[in-house]
Amino acid sequence: MFSGLRHKKSFLLIRNLIAVEVIAYGLFMLVALSADWAEAYSRFGVSDYLSFTVLEFTSLAMVQIAIVVFVVTRSFREDRDIKEIIRSGEDERLEFKTSLRWDVRRNEISKELERSAMKTVAAFLNSDGGNLVIGVDDEQRAVGLAADINSLNKKSHDGFENHFNNLFISMLGPEFRQYVRLSFHTLDDKSVSLVQVDRAHRPAYLKTEKGEDFFIRTGNATTALKVSQVASYISAQWQ
Missing domain, CATH: 3.30.950.30 (Schlafen, AAA domain)
Structure with a gap:
């Protein structure tokens, strides 16, 4: 029983991660293609030390990490929420x-x-x-x-x-x-x-x-x- 629930929660977690990742990547590509960001970036002095390609993929990786942390944290918070609900005891609601x-x-x-x-x-x-x-x-x-x-x-x-x-x-x-x-x-x-x-x-x-x-x-x-x-x-x- 418990194993089945864990499998289902794992499936939902993976599904949500994939869905959010796809959306995030799509938005990232939309922004990336909306202008010549590489040319704009070259105007800053930092471009001599950090290439635009490295910055681009680093930003994408950071966004993906943030998404993973958010989705996983939200999943664990749901089980904590049920404990808080029960702890309050029976009442009108x-x-x-x-x-x-x-x-x-x-x-x-x-x-x-x-x-x-x-x-x-x-x-x-x-x-x-x-x-x-x-x-x-x-x-x-x-x-x-x-x-x-x-x-x-x-x-x-x-x-x-x-x-x-x-x-x-x-x-x-x-x-x-x-x-x-x-x-x-x-x-x-x-x-x-x-x-x-x-x-x-x-x-x-x-x-x-x-x-x-x-x-x-x-x-x-x-x-x-x-x-x-x-x-x-x-x-x-x-x-």
Whole structure:
């Protein structure tokens, strides 16, 4: 599991490096061809000691080194950021879920756990947004996603994200997916998922077997509003 995440992060890191390098080199060549810089450089006295070609390639090398440092540093900072998020503890904009679908106590898939995760996402959509961290327990300890992923047909992070998307679309609707970003991180050598949710521009209802429910965040809890409360809440928040 952890090895798979490292391979994926390494692939993304290399991909980002290549993409940025290509863009940087293209810009460098565009600037280089935009004027006769060699002639302009020859006017300075330093040209007697340092050729323009050496200066040109040295500048390109320095830019490339700076790009590598930036991309690699940013990659490591992402894992530090997840630790900072978790350290703050559950509140109105943060909730932990040990699992997306696997009930460890009963050792089986739980539809209720899936609904609980989507319920939290719905509440964030209807409030001020927030972060749902899957694979972390209430004591802020990393549990990981191994049990969840092993319960899927496609046993990978892509399989986990696909299942999350299917749950989201079936329970909340595809129109709200634009407000949600899912990413994977490592915490204490275990893989966890960070679901970042923005406030939606209109009310989001959670579909159930009996109809639809409306949830909001109240403190560090997810609360279902009564039918008589929903209209006034929507009026105050979106109208």
